[in-house]
Amino acid sequence: xxxxxxxxxxxxxxxxxxxxxxxxxxxxxxxxxxxxxxxxxxxxxxxxxxxxxxxxxxxxxxxxxxxxxxxxxxxxxxxxxxxxxxxxxxxxxxxxxxxxxxxxxxxxxxxxxxxxxxxxxxxxxxxxxxxxxxxxxxxxxxxxxxxxxxxxxxxxxxxxxxxxxxxxxxxxxxxxxxxxxxxxxxxxxxxxxxxxxxxxxxxxxxxxxxxxxxxxxx
Amino acid sequence: xxxxxxxxxxxxxxxxxxxxxxxxxxxxxxxxxxxxxxxxxxxxxxxxxxxxxxxxxxxxxxxxxxxxxxxxxxxxxxxxxxxxxxxxxxxxxxxxxxxxxxxxxxxxxxxxxxxxxxxxxxxxxxxxxxxxxxxxxxxxxxxxxxxxxxxxxxxxxxxxxxxxxxxxxxxxxxxxxxxxxxxxxxxxxxxxxxxxxxxxxxxxxxxxxxxxxxxxxx
Amino acid sequence: xxxxxxxxxxxxxxxxxxxxxxxxxxxxxxxxxxxxxxxxxxxxxxxxxxxxxxxxxxxxxxxxxxxxxxxxxxxxxxxxxxxxxxxxxxxxxxxxxxxxxxxxxxxxxxxxxxxxxxxxxxxxxxxxxxxxxxxxxxxxxxxxxxxxxxxxxxxxxxxxxxxxxxxxxxxxxxxxxxxxxxxxxxxxxxxxxxxxxxxxxxxxxxxxxxxxxxxxxxxxxxxxxxxxxxx
Amino acid sequence: xxxxxxxxxxxxxxxxxxxxxxxxxxxxxxxxxxxxxxxxxxxxxxxxxxxxxxxxxxxxxxxxxxxxxxxxxxxxxxxxxxxxxxxxxxxxxxxxxxxxxxxxxxxxxxxxxxxxxxxxxxxxxxxxxxxxxxxxxxxxxxxxxxxxxxxxxxxxxxxxxxxxxxxxxxxxxxxxxxxxxxxxxxxxxxxxxxxxxxxxxxxxxxxxxxxxxxxxxxxxxxxxxxxxxxx
Numbered sequence: 001x002x003x004x005x006x007x008x009x010x011x012x013x014x015x016x017x018x019x020x021x022x023x024x025x026x027x028x029x030x031x032x033x034x035x036x037x038x039x040x041x042x043x044x045x046x047x048x049x050x051x052x053x054x055x056x057x058x059x060x061x062x063x064x065x066x067x068x069x070x071x072x073x074x075x076x077x078x079x080x081x082x083x084x085x086x087x088x089x090x091x092x093x094x095x096x097x098x099x100x101x102x103x104x105x106x107x108x109x110x111x112x113x114x115x116x117x118x119x120x121x122x123x124x125x126x127x128x129x130x131x132x133x134x135x136x137x138x139x140x141x142x143x144x145x146x147x148x149x150x151x152x153x154x155x156x157x158x159x160x161x162x163x164x165x166x167x168x169x170x171x172x173x174x175x176x177x178x179x180x181x182x183x184x185x186x187x188x189x190x191x192x193x194x195x196x197x198x199x200x201x202x203x204x205x206x207x208x209x210x211x212x213x214x215x216x217x218x
Numbered sequence: 219x220x221x222x223x224x225x226x227x228x229x230x231x232x233x234x235x236x237x238x239x240x241x242x243x244x245x246x247x248x249x250x251x252x253x254x255x256x257x258x259x260x261x262x263x264x265x266x267x268x269x270x271x272x273x274x275x276x277x278x279x280x281x282x283x284x285x286x287x288x289x290x291x292x293x294x295x296x297x298x299x300x301x302x303x304x305x306x307x308x309x310x311x312x313x314x315x316x317x318x319x320x321x322x323x324x325x326x327x328x329x330x331x332x333x334x335x336x337x338x339x340x341x342x343x344x345x346x347x348x349x350x351x352x353x354x355x356x357x358x359x360x361x362x363x364x365x366x367x368x369x370x371x372x373x374x375x376x377x378x379x380x381x382x383x384x385x386x387x388x389x390x391x392x393x394x395x396x397x398x399x400x401x402x403x404x405x406x407x408x409x410x411x412x413x414x415x416x417x418x419x420x421x422x423x424x425x426x427x428x429x430x431x432x433x434x435x436x
Numbered sequence: 437x438x439x440x441x442x443x444x445x446x447x448x449x450x451x452x453x454x455x456x457x458x459x460x461x462x463x464x465x466x467x468x469x470x471x472x473x474x475x476x477x478x479x480x481x482x483x484x485x486x487x488x489x490x491x492x493x494x495x496x497x498x499x500x501x502x503x504x505x506x507x508x509x510x511x512x513x514x515x516x517x518x519x520x521x522x523x524x525x526x527x528x529x530x531x532x533x534x535x536x537x538x539x540x541x542x543x544x545x546x547x548x549x550x551x552x553x554x555x556x557x558x559x560x561x562x563x564x565x566x567x568x569x570x571x572x573x574x575x576x577x578x579x580x581x582x583x584x585x586x587x588x589x590x591x592x593x594x595x596x597x598x599x600x601x602x603x604x605x606x607x608x609x610x611x612x613x614x615x616x617x618x619x620x621x622x623x624x625x626x627x628x629x630x631x632x633x634x635x636x637x638x639x640x641x642x643x644x645x646x647x648x649x650x651x652x653x654x655x656x657x658x659x660x661x662x663x664x665x666x667x
Numbered sequence: 668x669x670x671x672x673x674x675x676x677x678x679x680x681x682x683x684x685x686x687x688x689x690x691x692x693x694x695x696x697x698x699x700x701x702x703x704x705x706x707x708x709x710x711x712x713x714x715x716x717x718x719x720x721x722x723x724x725x726x727x728x729x730x731x732x733x734x735x736x737x738x739x740x741x742x743x744x745x746x747x748x749x750x751x752x753x754x755x756x757x758x759x760x761x762x763x764x765x766x767x768x769x770x771x772x773x774x775x776x777x778x779x780x781x782x783x784x785x786x787x788x789x790x791x792x793x794x795x796x797x798x799x800x801x802x803x804x805x806x807x808x809x810x811x812x813x814x815x816x817x818x819x820x821x822x823x824x825x826x827x828x829x830x831x832x833x834x835x836x837x838x839x840x841x842x843x844x845x846x847x848x849x850x851x852x853x854x855x856x857x858x859x860x861x862x863x864x865x866x867x868x869x870x871x872x873x874x875x876x877x878x879x880x881x882x883x884x885x886x887x888x889x890x891x892x893x894x895x896x897x898x
Contacts, residue, residue: 019668021875041668042668043668043829043874043875045875046606047536047537048462048463048465048606048609049462049606049608049609050605050606050867051873051874051875052829052867055665056663056664056665057663057664057665058664058665058666058667059664059665059666059667060664061664062659062662062663062664063605064464064465064607064657064658064659065465065466065593065604065605065606065607065657066605066606066607067462067463067465067606067659067660067661068606069462070661071462071463071464071465071516071660071661072661072663073659073661073662073663073664074663076605076867077862078861078862078863079668079827079828079829079831079862079863079874080867081831081867081870081873081874082603082605082606082608082867082868082870083608083870083873084540084603084608084609084610084611084612084613084640085462085488085536085537085539085540085609085610085613086540086541086543086544086612086613086779087873088537088540089536089537089538089540089541089779090775090778090779090780090847091873091875091876092537092780093537093555093556093557093779093780093781094777094778094779094780094847095780096778096847096875096876097875112560116533117562120525121525122521123514123521123524123525123531123533124513124514124515125511125512125513125514125515125533126512126513126533126535126536126558126561126563127512127513127515127535127536128512128535128536128537129535130535130536130537130538130557130558130561130563131535131536131537131538131555131557134535134555134556134557134558134559135556135557135780161561161562162560162561162562163561164559164560164561165559165560165561166560237437239644259437260437261437261598261643261644263644264837265767265768266693266694266696266837266840267693267837267839267840268636268836268837269642269643269644270598270636273896274894274895274896275894275895275896276895276896276897276898277895277896277897277898278895279895280890280893280894280895281836282695282696282838282888282889282890283696283697283824283835283836283837283838283888284836284837285693285694285696285837285890285891285892286837287693288892289693289694289695289696289747289891289892290892290894291890291892291893291894291895292894294636295631296630296631296632297437297596297597297598297600297631297632297643298636299600299636299639299642299643300636300637300639300834300836300837300839301639301642301839302771302834302839302840302841302842302843302844302871303693303719303767303768303770303771303840303841303844304548304771304772304774304775304843304844305642306768306771307548307767307768307769307771307772308544308547308548308549308616309642309644309645310549310768311548311549311550311768311786311787311788312546312547312548312549312616313549314547314616314644314645315644330791334764335793338756339756340752341745341752341755341756341762341764342744342745342746343742343743343744343745343746343764344743344744344764344766344767344789344792344794345743345744345746345766345767346743346766346767346768347766348766348767348768348769348788348789348792348794349766349767349768349769349786349788352766352786352787352788352789352790353549353787353788379792379793380791380792380793381792382790382791382792383790383791383792384791541779541781545784548772549786549787550772550784550785550786551785551803551804551808552784552785552801552803553776553781553783553784553785554781554782554783554784555780555781556780570783572782572783573782577782602868603868604868605867605868636836637833637834637835637836637869638868638869
């Protein structure tokens with residue numbers, strides 16, 4: 001059965017390593033913070049200017065001056081720090097953040113990503129995504145494998161305006177975990193109960209399928 | 219009679235204007251702070267990271283963590299701010315400092331200045347001087363008109379390695395106040411009791427001398 | 437050096453049609469709301485506004501958009517504003533979208549006398565069109581230029597009479613860099629204190645960058661995404 | 668994320684002959700004196716040291732110069748050190764002198780992923796030799812590149828277990844930018860406090876830039892120019 005958003009977040013959380021500073025994008029990536037594996041410690045950076053994000057505030061304790069990059073009210077942990085946007089992107093551009101997780105509308109087999117614009121229809125802007133994808137050593141994309149019409153978003157080439165080129169290393173969808181290398185998607189794991197055939201059917205880009213594709217353990 | 223260092227500092231202090239942020243170099247320029255004309259308010263910036271420098275500390279109240287760019291112990295006024303070196307030179311390079319006063323070994327008639335190196339003999343380094351002279355809109359040089367051998371330091375062309383090109387607007391020496399424009403020195407004032415002839419004799423660069431050269435009023 | 441002006445009316449004197457303004461804030465967090473309200477009142481037109489976001493439909497810069505006071509927006513993210521999207525897609529509004537980090541750095545550069553710098557952000561995208569590309573450390577970078585403004589309008593938590601500013605939590609965001617980059621910088625603050633009351637070790641924006649400061653009359657500080665957990 | 672190491676010995680593990688180090692401080696103010704003493708003890712050689720100054724003859728980096736541990740200095744001002752001048756003029760020591768503002772900005776750039784930027788400082792001087800020149804706003808600027816280091820060693824007033832740092836007065840100087848630019852950044856602090864004790868609003872260097880932190884055993888904090896007035 002395909003994963004729900006929480007499943008995708010849980011699977012991505014398995015990629016976290018002790019001591020990492022991590023930037024989580026808006027949407028599914030934000031949920032990753034709820035599933036940090038036991039025994040490891042990570043710090044969350046939000047590009048609007050905070051390191052050491054904590055849980056959402058208790059009702060009545062929201063502070064309009066304390067939000068994350070998704071404009072949600074947050075709290076901070078002990079040892080947190082606030083800083084300005086230039087400093088925040090110094091951390092990102094300077095590769096001090098070890099992992100970036102973000103959403104996408106399309107990903108291509110050479111690691112291109114598109115997530116900020118549909119010409120003539122929707123333009124939200126790139127926000128910090130272009131800085132993040134251009135700089136991060138380690139980028140995981142959390143996305144749906146296909147759109148509502150059933151068309152693949154895992155492509156040979158992106159059709160939408162790009163956010164970054166050749167930067168995505170790993171993609172986690174409701175169906176599969178894929179690595180990108182040598183200009184191809186490589187199927188690493190499948191969601192519980194999802195068959196390799198289902199994944200192949202919804203993947204437009206070149207997909208390397210090994211003999212044995214393990215099921216995710218969540 | 220030629221001015222002493224205090225005289226030079228007093229004369230330069232007359233150039234201060236209300237509301238200016240001012241950077242004073244090491245040596246004579248530092249003394250300028252002692253002679254702020256009445257009724258005006260200026261703030262002193264020191265490039266090692268302080269705005270709002272005050273007087274020297276009382277004996278026993280020195281703080282090793284609080285110095286000016288000349289490494290002298292200082293105090294700060296109310297409303298002071300500390301910042302890092304990048305921020306300090308953002309102020310300087312970004313032209314937020316209205317006046318820079320610094321010393322020189324040589325100045326030339328096109329506004330070049332040399333003050334950091336004597337090849338083969340002495341190299342102290344430029345410190346912040348190159349940033350200051352390249353950026354400041356308004357630079358006054360405090361210097362001696364000639365060296366101990368009686369050779370002019372007010373030159374057609376600098377002989378020493380340059381600190382900056384075409385940047386000096388005004389020079390105050392023990393003998394005279396000169397403006398630099400149209401590739402010439404222009405004699406504006408003479409020190410009390412100093413004759414125009416004495417100044418001409420010690421000025422190697424082209425010097426424009428008006429019919430009447432007023433004496434400084436200190 | 438006293439920078440205090442009486443009120444928002446006096447603070448915004450000199451802002452004219454066609455000028456370029458920088459406005460601090462991320463989303464609705466840390467925006468100069470009193471000044472924005474006054475700009476609506478003044479009716480100043482054809483503004484170019486540099487601001488990370490464009491507010492929401494009925495708050496923040498959205499208020500200026502409603503009144504069609506803005507000719508051009510320079511922003512990184514405008515996703516929360518339907519009127520913005522409408523004006524942009526219809527071509528009424530010029531929009532220059534810039535990666536958030538490049539926007540922050542370009543404002544800082546403008547204030548710091550750095551006319552241009554290289555960044556990897558945006559290489560290979562629309563953002564890089566017409567821009568010089570160079571390889572550093574094996575990675576392509578594009579040349580981005582400094583941004584400045586006729587007026588920068590920022591919002592601080594506390595400020596003193598000399599213009600020194602302190603920001604609270606994530607309401608800091610773009611405010612410090614924009615304060616550096618305005619030919620004239622106006623700060624509206626929640627608390628205005630005498631010089632000497634702010635610890636000089638912990639000033640975020642030194643007063644040298646601020647020309648006018650005033651205590652805002654009222655701060656609504658609207659929350660965009662109230663998100664809570666249960667006790 | 669606990670960054671605390673036991674002592675200076677543990678803090679400096681991994682520093683080897685031929686490496687590039689950044690060392691914070693302006694003059695003798697805000698220098699990592701415990702780490703410098705340890706470097707003398709370790710006897711590490713052929714170091715390239717990036718530091719605004721080179722200490723005085725018998726303190727600060729002067730101690731490393733005495734032991735001939737430094738192959739190359741990258742500094743802006745070295746006027747207080749006779750041994751330095753001697754080694755430089757004799758050619759024993761390579762020296763790269765850089766305008767102070769360019770040095771600060773190049774360290775920041777190194778930490779911030781900006782590989783190069785334009786600055787007016789040094790145009791028309793020896794510093795500009797071999798560097799690209801461009802005119803911006805009618806003024807020539809030169810292209811300067813980022814600096815990074817194998818290790819950055821900084822000195823802070825207070826630090827917490829997560830590596831967050833606070834500096835005191837003008838002892839801040841180059842420390843924050845160098846902290847950003849080290850592949851590994853070591854912080855020696857006067858006071859080491861538990862996470863949560865420093866106000867997150869007033870952190871100068873966020874812990875993300877610091878890999879190791881320790882409480883310095885002893886701070887002499889020598890004053891170079893004791894200047895006083897009479898009561």
